[in-house]
Amino acid sequence: MEKSLTFNIHTRLKGTLARTGEIITPHGTIKTPAYIAGGTNATVKALTPEQILSTGAQGVLANTYHLMLRPTADIIQKAGGIHKFMNWQAPTFTDSGGFQVFSLGMAYKKGIDATSHTEKGSSKLAQHSKDQLAKVGEDGVWFKSHISGEKIFMSPEVSMELQHKIGADIHMAFDELTSPLAGREQIISALNKTHKWAERCLECHNKLNHQHLVKNEPLQSLFAVVQGAREEDLRRKSASFLGSKDFDGYGIGGVFQPEEIPEVLTWVNTTLPENKPRHLLGMGAQPADLFLGVEYGIDTFDCVAPTRQARNAxxxxxxxxxxxxxxxxxxxxxxxxxxxxxxxxxxxxxxxxxxxxxxxxxxxxxxxxxxxxxxxxxxxxxxxxxxxxxxxxxxxxxxxxxxxxxxxxxxxxx
Structure with a gap:
């Protein structure tokens, strides 16, 4: 099928995995490496689109889980897609909702976050608890809305349908992110689901893109998400498996500290195909993330930390x-x-x-x-x-x- 994304590599830095290039999308070109502004609810908090542009932002990433709750993907579709809805004409990304498997599941109310290795207030990580708002199964995830309490099911197919309605240029496949405290058995189980879900996402994505083609609408792109925690064999296995599939690019998920970036990204980026873009999900809370990410082969980043920290002075x-x-x-x-x-x-x-x-x-x-x-x-x-x-x-x-x-x-x- 015709592709909506072109990735060109311009320069490489000898002795590293770093490169410069460009990602060409239906809504413009991203010069890489680039930082993508975190716009969870189709807005970069506290900023107008004109103010976002004034910062030099080349793209915005929104979150499927949050947008499905409000205003709903149907409303965004009726508005003409996310670009028209938020008056942002540059490239857009959407996360799949996979991070919420972690944040509303194992991490919920346990004091665990995406940059922490420790669990505050509990010496043992429960497999499930009554507080969790997400329960993971083989076919998908049951979420309990953190807004209304309503039960919602998200599968790879549902995530793809929602993301295509939202209409971003680049989507992420639905994945399961494990807690930093997860054992190897749990990591393997999550990785197996992530791979099965990625294949289902790709099949559904291609069908939906065919519908766009018939309607003469812009095609959308899909990135697989490489997981495997801090296990070298699992990271390489994930990168090899997903790298063999016809995805447009790759997101790299996980929960790790800046000093762990060189090792994890070396495993992943020496295994992934070189000719496709790589996005480091949720990293950029501090400058070390950026330098190390680029040095070890990252093309784009996203993180909500800069504006979150700004709101806290x-x-x-x-x-x-x-x-x-x-x-x-x-x-x-x-x-x-x-x-x-x-x-x-x-x-x-x-x-x-x-x-x-x-x-x-x-x-x-x-x-x-x-x-x-x-x-x-x-x-x-x-x-x-x-x-x-x-x-x-x-x-x-x-x-x-x-x-x-x-x-x-x-x-x-x-």
């Missing part, structure tokens, strides 16, 4: 993260970062943003989110430039030492 600077609500900034009439060219830094001071947060003004979230989103997107843009001009390692060392300090940065510079 945590702001990125080229000399580390700061809490703008701290008293030391009440009379600081300099920008968040003197080297930053975002709208916020060009027009406002730390003192003003400190005041907005202390006064609980909505504008605080907007200005902080513009800055953090720009900071992360611009960092990846500069990484791309450093790959093209051969200065990647110098830029990586300078940036990470400035951000973390020379001593802490060493674990990312090995």
């Amino acid at each position: 945590a702001l990125f600077t080229y000399h580390g993260r700061i809490n703008i609500k701290n008293a030391q900034y009440k009379e600081d009439f300099t920008p968040i970062d003197k080297d930053c060219h975002c709208y916020t830094c060009q027009n406002f001071t730390k003192a003003y943003i400190n005041h907005l947060f202390r006064a609980d003004e909505i504008l605080a979230s907007t200005l902080a989110s513009i800055h953090n989103e720009y900071f992360v997107i611009n960092t990846v843009d500069r990484i791309r430039e450093s790959l093209e001009n051969g200065t990647f390692f110098e830029y990586k060392k300078e940036f990470l030492e400035n951000y973390y300090g020379k001593e802490k940065a060493q674990k990312y510079l090995k």
